[in-house]
Amino acid sequence: MSRNPGRPLSPHLTIWRWGPHMLVSILHRATGVGLAVAAGIGFVWWLVAAATGPEAYATFLSVATSWFGYLVAIGLTWAFFQHMFSGLRHFVLDIGAGYELKVNRTAALVTMAGSLLITFAIWAPILLRAASKGAQ
Numbered sequence: 001m002s003r004n005p006g007r008p009l010s011p012h013l014t015i016w017r018w019g020p021h022m023l024v025s026i027l028h029r030a031t032g033v034g035l036a037v038a039a040g041i042g043f044v045w046w047l048v049a050a051a052t053g054p055e056a057y058a059t060f061l062s063v064a065t066s067w068f069g070y071l072v073a074i075g076l077t078w079a080f081f082q083h084m085f086s087g088l089r090h091f092v093l094d095i096g097a098g099y100e101l102k103v104n105r106t107a108a109l110v111t112m113a114g115s116l117l118i119t120f121a122i123w124a125p126i127l128l129r130a131a132s133k134g135a136q
Contacts, residue, residue, distance in 0.1 A: 020108035027112075028086040031079040038076055070130075074123050082115035 016022070049060035063069050089107050092098045098107055 019105060020112065021104050024086050024089065024108040024111050027082055028090070031083040031086070035076065035079050035083060038072070038079075042072075070127070074119065077122055078115055078119040081118045082111070085111040085114050 046060060049056040064073075089098070089111050092107070093104075098104055
């Protein structure tokens with residue numbers, strides 16, 4: 001198959017400069033997949049544990065409230081807000097606004113910072129309360 005010299009070549013990734021908009025786009029896809037998989041596994045495990053009996057549910061609860069369970073929950077919280085804010089950013093782009101380079105870059109940075117701040121705002125009181133109960 002011969003190439004038509006009148007048509008441009010597809011740009012390769014090496015000519016693009018990395019920017020926050022590219023990271024947010026990749027994170028949007030990754031958090032969507034991660035939320036679907038992790039939430040599906042967690043929900044099925046919770047249902048099976050609840051249906052199996054008190055011992056199985058106690059095992060589920062002990063894992064969910066362990067340091068690992070908290071780590072997974074914090075990660076899912078961040079992924080949820082990252083995905084949500086990125087979706088809102090894409091909604092703004094879909095209506096035709098925010099394509100200016102400076103606005104696009106700022107919106108991408110706000111998306112990432114916002115997801116981290118909201119996650120911290122939610123989990124800091126929870127972890128502080130858990131730590132104070134553990135100290136008693």
